[in-house]
Amino acid sequence: MTTKSKKDQVPEQTSADFSGLVPVSKGSRVYLIDGSGYIFRAFHALPPLTRPSDGLPVGAVHGFCQMLWKFLRETKASEAPTHMGVIFDAGRETFRNEIYPKYKAQRPPPPEELIPQFPLIRDAVRAFNVACIELDGYEADDLIATYARMAVDVGGDVTIVSSDKDLMQLVRPGVTMFDGMKSKRIGRDEVIEKFGVPPEKVVDVQSLAGDSIDNVPGVPGIGIKTAAELIAAYGDLDSLLAHAGEIKQPKRREKLIEFAEQARISRSLVLLKDDVVLATAIEALGVRDPHVDALLAFLRAMEFNTLTKRIAVGLGAEVPPPLAVSVGASVKAPPQQAKTRDLETIEEAAPVEASPAAAVAAGAAIARAEGVDRSKYEAVTTRARLEDWICRAREAGRVAFDTETTDLNAVDAELVGLSLAIASGEACYVPLGHTGPSGDLFGGEDNRPQQLDAEEALALLRPLLEDPSVLKIGQNIKYDMLVMKRRGIEIAPFDDTMLLSYALDGGRGQHGMDALAERHLGHMCMTFAQAMGHAPGAKKSDKTFAAMPLDKATEYAAEDADVTMRLWMTLKPRLAAEHMTTVYETLERPLVPVIVGMEHAGIKVDRDILSRLSNTFAQRTVRLEEEINGLVGHKFNLGSPKQLGELLFDRLKLPGGKKTKSGQWETRANLLDDLAANEELDGDARRLINTMLEWRQMTKLKSTYTDALPAYINAETGRIHTSYALGATTTGRLASSDPNLQNIPIRTKEGREIRTAFIADKGMKLVSADYSQIELRVLAHVADIPQLKKAFAEGLDIHAMTASEMFGVPIKDMPAEVRRRAKAINFGIIYGISAFGLANQLGISREEAGDYIKTYFQRFPGIRDYMDATKKQVHAHGHVETIFGRRIHYPEINTKNPSMRGFLERAAINAPIQGSAADIIRRAMIRMPAALKIAKLPSAKMLLQVHDELVFEVADSDASALIKTACRVMETAAEPAVKLSVPIHVDAKAADNWDEAH
DNA sequence: ATCGTGGCATA
DNA sequence: GTATGCCACGATG
Known part of the structure; x- marks a missing residue:
């Protein structure tokens, strides 16, 4: 076992023993690679490249791997580094933003194609088994400065692999830079050539000259040339500013006096911090051999065929076989050499089938x-x-x-x-x-x-x-x-x-x-x-x-x-x-840390409101119970559907009784409603049923909400911290539990009262932002229905439009019942409509419901096409996809059981619609924390997600700014991956409680 | 104590 | 007709 042999080399385990860590000392050769510089160069200098099989942009990953490999090989041969690390910028915000908020503020966000490549590039570094370093709050340059100082302090020799002029201030005896692109060393002379002053004065020059790219202000009208001249004359920035009054040129003199403070701020921005408290010890940078298997597997997974082979050969390893290739994967990078071409041909000729790929097999094995x-x-x-x-x-x-x-x-x-x-x-x-x-x-x-x-x-x-x-x-x-x-x-x-x-x-x-x-x-x-x-x-x-x-x-x-x-x-x-x-x-x-933040935040709940509601519900329950007992003449367990069913249909012999599949009488609210509407019923029976319905509502609200919720209020925070399950649903939706905050009542007046208990903290507001008709909009887009798209584009009432189209009724003064039916049909479509279900929902006959559906398909033929295509797809492949490529599998779809198959087909029709909507809000949530940060809304916190709604808490004064940002992020969440052919609309409101905010 | 069922709250 | 989670009941261990 590897463990054993490793342990055997280390006879004693003491706290000072870090096997695998290599101390830096005199003679150590430390290489610090500016990872972010590498990335941007790899991205911009090279043509874009996408992975053949799925179109994932990987150009920067490829360029990065190529450069790192070349660098590792060349330095290994010529200079034998003892320590090496690739250092990245961690995020946008650093301590410099506290000094000067505008620092790097005007810098545009990285290109969309680059974003998914950042984590992949870090994976690449790890696969090469090179230390991969970053630290929140600091730029790569500060970490480089710190490592460089530590190494020089103990007599090591440092090479900074970068051509960034901001790093030139670090050049000194023992520290040089290396420009990998031009293969050129940058030492003291080269720095003087660039800045006109030696490295130790570079900071002073930069403080005066400023930097428009990083938004370092400097002193207006002074560039590098003038700055170098001035620093050469006065020695350093402080002396210069102290003697600014002596300067001959009037313009220059005035500017220097006026912008002295700005120059000092600039210096604090430009000066690199070389005493960062590091998370990774410099000893951990000790040079190690690559993880051959991991590296080759990574390169294969990226589908870098040529590079995989080149590196495999370079490492003396066997070239791993290519991964299983799907239909669209025939596009290959052109072979660069004859020798490579042979290998490529052999690979192409090898049988590639849908069997698990080699890497997969290896991992599983x-x-x-x-x-x-x-x-x-x-x-x-x-x-x-x-x-x-x-x-x-x-x-x-x-x-x-x-x-x-x-x-x-x-x-x-x-x-x-x-x-x-x-x-x-x-x-x-x-x-x-x-x-x-x-x-x-x-x-x-x-x-x-x-x-x-x-x-x-x-x-x-x-x-x-x-x-x-x-x-x-x-x-x-x-x-x-x-x-x-x-x-x-x-x-x-x-x-x-x-x-x-x-x-x-x-x-x-x-x-x-x-x-x-x-x-x-x-x-x-x-x-x-x-x-x-x-x-x-x-x-x-x-x-x-x-x-x-x-x-x-x-x-x-x-x-x-x-x-x-x-x-x-x-x-x-x-x-x-x-x-x-x-x-x-x-x-x-990326959703994980966002959800962690939401669960950690929780939402404030007013215990007193819930307790008052519990009392109200309890009193009403008692009265209703008495009334029912009086009507029936004896006591029975009102909470037992079994007993109620026997009472209504066996003893009172009421008409319209239906049995559930287990042979019990059905007593669902829907059925009791119909029963109460039955003309044959006498007044007492009708009263009994209606009272029973009301009793059910009261006990439901009390037991599930007002009684249960207070137990979830956290003693320390006074808030309820629900748990979101990220992998519980088939469609991509989240699920909330302990307690479920995605089913807090809203439809009835009494139920909605419960929402008033969800409140904002002192000085804060709750903001609720919800997508309007997101699923119907997704349907209009994926099924490509011209009338629906037009209606959404014009901001029409979509259900009224549907009714008007189907029944020929003008939208103006449309009867509510007509619109209600159209609305039910629209929802039915999303759910994979059946005549049976629609009939049930609308309380009409199956024939009538079937006619509605027929009419609907005639008016919107695209819907039927979409449904047929989806069924075909799921039967052929066993899965469907959302517009963002999420796959939802239906392994049982070809079952012989017709009702089961019908169910799965409806689920498969619904899944891309519900799932795409779920993906859209996921994308919005993932982007939200950064958007709030950029919008300078530190008081704003995302608290809840209810499928098409996000609930935030924010300082009173920032509520309207939050609404603006949240709506923008939510409405553009699909982009740029997908440009929907319908507009997305979000409504948002701020209030003191969830009821009023929604 | 644990499970299945019926019922019902949400999107 | 889609997707969930939680309650009470009543039968099981």
Whole structure:
């Protein structure tokens, strides 16, 4: 086993021992590569390139890989670097924006094609096994300055690979720059040539000259030439400004006096910070050999055929076979050499079929090679052992991570322990908060098992969890991110096996770990009950993870991390092979931190309002109950549909009774409504039914909402923190639970009262922004229905238009009933209409409903075409797609059971419509935090999503600005990936509570 | 305690 | 007719 041999080389485990870390000392040759510079150059200097199979833009990734490979080869041969790192800018906002808000403010956002390539390029760096470094709040240049200083301090030799003039201030003895494009060293002389002053005065010159690209103001009218002249004459900026009055030229003198402060601000912007507190130690930059398999798999997945071969040959590795190629993948990069062409031809000739691609097979094979052996897991209880695991995670560049807590609800959960896995079968558990076997109030303390102090362990783990060069892999990592966020740790970068499965296999089953382990690894995970069964504690409620003995906890927890790592190895390669990278990278993964923020924020709820409503509902319930008992003459359980059905249809022999499939009398509200409308009924029976309906409404509102919600108010925050499931629905919608805040009543007056309990904090407003008719608009677009598109373009009442088109009634003074029918039909269309369902909905005969549908199809023939095409597609391929490429599978679609098939066909018709709408709001949500930041709305927080509605909380004074930004983001969310052929409209309103805001 | 069923809240 | 989650009941273990 690799673990063993590695450990064998390290006889002692002490806190100072970081196997794999290489200290920097005299003679070290440290290479710091300006990653962002590389990216932009790769992007702009090279022609655009898209991945043949799915059109994902990958030009910058390709150029970057090419440049990095060339650089690695050349320097390895000539200069033998000892340390190397690629350093990236982390985000738009840095500490410089605090000094000067306009810094880099006018810089346009990166081109759309470049955005999905940023994470891929980081993946590439990791695959090359080069340290991949970034830090929130700092520019790459500051990190480079810091590493350079550290290296020089101990006598190392630094090369900064960049041609950015902003880095020239760092040149000094021991530090040179290298322009990879021109293959030219930049030393002291070259800096003097560029700036007219030596490197140590570059900052002074830049402070005067400013920089229009970065929006560094400088002093107007002074460029590099003049600045250099002045600095040469006066020595430095401060002396110059002190003696500004002595300057001969009047214009120059006045400007220097007037803009002295601006020059000083400019200096603080230009001066690089060389004492950043780093997340990645410089020792971790030690040069390592590439991960050959990972690198080649990555290049294959990107479909860089020539580059894959070139690098495979360069590494002396076997050229991996190409991935399974789909129909559209015949376009290949032209071969560059005769020799390459031969290889290409051989590859083309090789049989390529729909079987799993080589990378996929390889990943799955490793994941399954050895069965899960719980006895091999380690319980980590010493600092030294934890440091060893962290170190190995760093070396591997990735780690599966899982937390164990006291509660399934992440905002209430207390951390009990966490597990790590570095490779298949290599996993450990770090207990932190176990109470021990007799976990009662009195004896618990003494029985606490020996374990690391939580604070100490987290302090060691934080740099790993936040290390941009180590990928953290989780299963439903949203949960772990929330738990860690509450301890001040932001996990990044990450992958989520649940979301990988969701993107790949939506509709093919559940995406929980147990289901995935069984499906992909043939492994049955230990259940919580199994592990817990061995713990003492009479009451179920006592059985939290904290009480579990360490041996069982280790088996259970480490297995989770092990299985997660194996699932990642199985699923991640499929992403590229099955062309789901764009879906995962643009619709799934980026949503996780957004949801984490929303769940963390929660929404304020007024306990008193709910309690008052509960009382009102209780009183009304009692009165209704008395009335019903009086009418019936004896007591029965009103909440039992069985008893009610027997009363109405067996004893009172009321007409129109229908049975459910289990033989019970049906007593749904719909049916009771019809029953009450029946002329044959006497007054008492009618009163009974109507009272019963009212009783049901009252008890529903009370039990599901006003009684249940207060229990969810978090004691610390006073707010309700719902949980959003990201992989629960087949269509791409989110699901809300614990509590479900996506089904808070709105239709009835009494129900809507409940919404008044959802309030904004003091000095704040709630803003609700909702898409108008989003699904019908999507339908108009995907089915290409001219009348619908025209109606939306003109802002007409869409249901009235439908009614007018179908029944020939003028829109003006249209009877409400006519419009209601048209509305029902419109919804029916979205749901994959059937005469049976429409008849049910409208309370008309099946024949009449069938006629409506016929008329509808005559007036809008495109709808029938769309439905037929969708059915054809799903039968032929077993899946349908949203407009953004999300796939929804229907593996059972060809079932012989006709009613089942009908159901699946309707679901398949609905899925692209509901799913595309879900994707649109996902895109809006993903963009929202950055948009709020740019719009300078730090008080605004997104709190809730209700399928076509987003709820925000914002300072009173910013409400109207938020409405503007939120609407813009939501209305343009489909772009630029898809330009809809209908306008998208969003309504938004601010108020003190959710009822008034909606 | 846990499960299936009926019923009902939302988009 | 689509997509969810939660409640109470009543039968099961």
